[in-house]
Amino acid sequence: MGFSPKSYCSLLFVMVLLPALCHSQDAYVSSRATFYGSPDSLGTPTGACGYGDYGRTVNDGSVSGVSRLYKNGTGCGACYQVRCKIPQLCIEDGVGVVVTDYGEGDKTDFVLSTRAFSRLARPNAALELFAYGVVDVEFRGIPCKYPGYNLMVKVHEHSRFPEYLAVVLLYQAGKNYITAVEVWQEDYQQWRGMRKSYGAVWDMANPPAGALNFRVQVSGGARPKWVQLSSVIPSEWKAGAVYDTAIQLY
CATH class of the missing domain: 2.40.40.10 (RlpA-like domain)
Known part of the structure; x- marks a missing residue:
């Protein structure tokens, strides 16, 4: 099976471009x-x-x-x-x-x-x-590396149960950025966005009752993706507490 001149040109372009991309990333x-x-x-x-x-x-x-x-x-x-x-x-x-x-x-x-x-x-x-x-x-x-640590969700000290919730994510591995955080609103059957308060702190007034399911939007790859964090925070959460998500964002 032979290559057409066009195929040779395309292959040559990839061979030249790929090392350049790898070099630029590093x-x-x-x-x-x-x-x-x-x-x-x-x-x-x-x-x-x-x-x-x-x-x-x-x-x-x-x-x-x-x-x-x-x-x-x-x-x-x-x-x-x-x-x-x-x-x-x-x-x-x-x-x-x-x-x-x-x-x-x-x-x-x-x-x-x-x-x-x-x-x-x-x-x-x-x-x-x-x-x-x-x-x-x-x-x-x-890439960030935290051997032995999953991604953690900390309930910020400024939170007030049950009317105001602020969270910050800790031990985030890899090279991704968290660009959005949402909480599942069971009674409305929809995701509810948290506000970017400052820095790495996300907050919301009147959070849903019960154990909280989160999802985070992660960018850094070819395109953003959503990662779900199920039942991370218990129904009676406490300000200052840190909860293990059991996953990591690579």
Whole structure:
């Protein structure tokens, strides 16, 4: 079976284009990074994503505030590989960070926790790196990995049973973004959308009674998809409680 000239041209186009696409997906972007101080070198529990203490300790405290990558909160929970461009002071691989806050510096994309910033440095070079204050870096998006953790739904502390519910999703693996959250309204037999309150926090007044079924819209692949989270939150939910979805969003 032979190929027509048109088929050869199409195959050649794919062979040339595919490596270029793979390279572009893995390419690093040049930027700048600085750091913020905290007593324990971890993140802050009052970050703009609304994660609370999770935002302080997730990823062993290697977290970051971001500016343009914040994306009105949609970028919360995204993971990036960040490496600085001072070879004599910085390790080659850099550090993997989780976005837990909004932060602006001197033309920076990243405001790293003290622990994350120190992990950019070679052994015994952290103090010298901190003296720069702001450093040139390059970064790329990477899949988040949380071995041993499913996606969790936390009932935000500002929730008031039963008239007001706010939730935030934790330990979201992969490279996807959550762009919508809905709750099943049994008496009307329809999905009811939650409001994007701020950061990664979704809320609604007068939520349905009983155990709550959620679905989330996930983007990041070829097209958005809906993933259902069945009976995640019990009928008598409590503010501050965290519930296991038993699934993960890869």
